[in-house]
Every structure is written in structure tokens, then in C-alpha cells.
Amino acid sequence: MTEQPLLSTPLYDLHVELGARMVPFAGYNMPVQYDSILAEIKAVREGVGMFDVSHMGRFFIDGEGARELLDWVHTANINEEMPLGRARYGLICKRDGGIIDDGIVYRMSEDVYMLIANAGNAAKVLNWLNYWRDERFPDVRINDSTSHISMIAVQGPKAIELVASISEFDPDEIKPFRVTRCLVDDRPAMVARTGYTGEDGVEIMPHAGDAPRLWKKLMAAGAVPCGLGARDILRLEAGLLLHGSDMDETVNPIEAGLERFVAMDTDFCGKEAVKTALEKGTQRHLVGFRTVERGAVPRSHAPILVETTPIGEVASGAFSPTLDMNIGLGYVPNRFAVPGTALKLEVRGKFLDAIVVPIPFYSRPRR
Secondary structure (H helix, E strand, O other): OOOOOOEOOOOHHHHHHOOOEEEEEOOEEEEEEOOOHHHHHHHHHHOOEEEEOOOOEEEEEEOOOHHHHHHHHEOOOOOOOOOOOEEEEEEEEOOOOOEEEEEEEEEEEOOEEEEEEOHHHHHHHHHHHHHHHHHHOOOOEEEEOOOOEOOEEEEOOOHHHHHHHOEOOOOOOOOOOEEEEEEEOOEEEEEEOOOOOOOOEEEEEEEHHHHHHHHHHHHHHOOEEEOHHHHHHHHHHOOOOOEOOOEOOOOOOOOOOOHHHOOOOOOOOOHHHHHHHHHHOOOEEEEEEEEOOOOOOOOOOOEEEEOOEEEEEEEEEEEEOOOOEEEEEEEEEHHHOOOOOEEEEEEOOEEEEEEEEOOOOOOOOOO
16 A cells, blocks of 8 residues: 655644654644753743644534534534534544544534544544535535644643734633634634643634744744644643544543533434443543652553553553653543552553542643
């Protein structure tokens, strides 16, 4: 089979110019870090950092039945009362309840919605939307705008102030999980008050051709360029799940602890399987853990044990510079999913003591 060439975002040349280390990710050539992952994490936790997330899928859905289609494929309540400019996070499930992807639906106008999908699942999500459009909602129009619209996440305690200083964005009007259209650096863009770091911030979606100019403007205003390495640790610290590691098509939302993002009073694809898991329980559950001592970092697929008995494996793990400890997520049988439970992790042939702790590991301080 011929390997497909890597795609590039409109910011690729700038990343290279800035000395970013580029790696393949979800079919794209993406920056994993610029100078230092630790410095980039510090910038987001204490100031403002920015990420190129243009590789993520951006799909516009409109026409008669658009709301009904999204309400069927997405576990959030995409109802008629969903306000204009509102964003709702949820899951896209198979009939058996397995999670195809997680994503945010934005109501852009009366009959126009936008769905953001993970880059690695974008094609699968688009096929799923088209399948149900053809099956049930023939008048819906689905437009893949991924290559036409870029996406820059600006995150951190100073992010909102910075973005407001170069745009018409009004943080008093656009609260968290809202989206608006406004001028940013004198160019039209969408600005959503959402993110994947645990900090306040926005995701700016300009026309692809305007992205390099905007990136430079944000840098000049004080935003620190950050890569995927920092983003992964930031999201783990905040207890935000990553599809493909912490959940996938074999995982029911209840196992993953995501029931708060499932509107059980609506009819969505996979509801019966989710309802059964909710009512009858599951055999395992996703837990957070920290190691008792620093030691080696537990990585994905490392065995989790109780005494000498394997009971599961690590889904995600990393050293948290914010908390100065090793942290991770993993699936264990329900009886071991209680905070305070002692675990062991097998890492590079050695056994590390760990303890189950509540998720999230980090919550941003009230300012």
C-alpha cells in the first residue's frame, strides 16, 4: 500500500521558520515543540500560549433537518432551545455505544451548525455524518471546511485579555462555551471561547490565508508558540480525555466517566447501549492515578497491578511539571476505582507504587 504524503496546515512554513520540531501526527506534519515543552506549559499556565490546531476537522451542517441530524449523531442535547452562539461538547457513538469521536457542536446561526472533530477521526466522522444524512436526513448539507478555515488556540490566564486587545472580541459578551464572528486583526474570523488545556482561552478560526499574519500578530502581542507535546500534558493535567488513548470505539461513555456529556432525555445513536451501561453498570472504569515517587514515567499500555495481579493498563501517562509528579489515566475493575486505592505500575521492568486520585489532577485557580 502506498503511504499517503503528509498534509500541512497553512502555518507550516512559519513553524519551520521558528525552529519547531515537526513530527507526523494524524496525517499532518505538526510541531511537537519549539524551544522547551516545560517552558511552553509554563507559558500556558501562567501567561498565554498558542497552538496550531488547524489539523482538526471543521464541518458545517445546515439545511432542513440539520439540527435533527446532529441531535441524532451527538450525545449532547442539540435542541431547538440551544441558543445562537452556544457550544456543546459531547460524543459521537456507534450503535453499540462505542465512541467514534468526541467533539464540540456550535450553533452559528438559526439553521447553521459547526462540528469540530479530532484530526485522526475527521474522515470517519464525515463519513458517519454523510451516512446518516443519506439514511434519514436527505435535505441536510454538509460542508467540509477544514482546508479553508484555520484554527489557532490561544490559552492561558492572560489569553482573553490579549485576544481582546487585537480584535472586536468582547469577553463580557462571549462567555465560556460560546462562539461569535468578529474582526480579529481587522480580518473576519470565528472566535470560540473553548480549549483543551484547562485554562481560559479561545480558539480563533480565520480564513486559511489570514492565519500566518494572525500568528505573527499574536506572537508580537506576547503569545508563546506551543506544540503538541505541551498540549498533551496540559490536557492530561486537566483530566481531559484523548480519543485513541483514553477512549475509542471499544469504550462506552459510562466506562469513561463521561455520562455528564450524554443527554439521556434525547434519542441518539447508541442510546440503548449507553442506557444499559448506566442502569446495569460496567465491569471497568477510567481512573486517575499518581505515582508515590517520581521515578520513571508511566506510558500508554504499561500494566497496572494490584500487588502482583494485573488488572488493567495505562491509557495516558506523563510527568506533570505543574504538579511536580507523574500522573496518568487507566481502566481498572470497578472495585479498584476508589480514590486512595493502592496500585502498582510496571514500567521498564520495574514496579512503581501509585495511588488512585480524583480527576482532574489540576484545576485552574480562581482569579
